[in-house]
Amino acid sequence: MDRRSMLRNIMLLAGVAAVPHTSAGALFAGPESLPAPTAKLLAAVADTIIPATDTPGALAAGVPDAFEKLLANWAAPVHRAKLVGALEAIDTKAQGETGTAFAALAPDARFGFLDAYDKANGLNADYAELKELIVTLYYLSEPGATVELRYEHNPGAWEPSIPVTAETRAYGGPSGF
Secondary structure (H helix, E strand, O other): OOHHHHHHHHHHHHHHHHOOHHHHHHHOOOOOOOOHHHHHHHHHHHHHHOOOOOOOOOOOOOHHHHHHHHHHHOOOHHHHHHHHHHHHHHHHHHHHHHOOOHHHOOHHHHHHHHHHHHHHHOOOHHHHHHHHHHHHHHHHOHHHHHHHOEEOOOOOOOOOOOOOOOOOOOEEOOOOO
């Protein structure tokens, strides 16, 4: 155990000792999850934006789970409501146009619908942030950073001339963005 972890644990124990016993359990409660239909919608949207091809997609990279944790541990209630609202707007529009929930559509139909939705709503700030977070979480995941991108540990070997082919992948890593 390093010094920082030890100090954090001591401070946590001191804080728990100061809290009445009835509310101490709330400190260790897990993050609030999205309702099951919203979580399914999030997975369908993420899978449509970054599907599995010759590289892992958003589902294999764990983007929906990371997104839920981000909402629970980072987003303020207003921000969370905007992002969930952007997700629900996709589902509402899909149900209005196709009569089916977005997550229930076939992958090809989801892609066609989301492509048209993106063209019509690309300037919507909440929708743009939703897409940006999905893509960012993908490229911050291990599969996104090491399989989709070419990971270069810095400092790495100097390569003065790299042949660019159809198989060449972009660089990812601490300074590769």
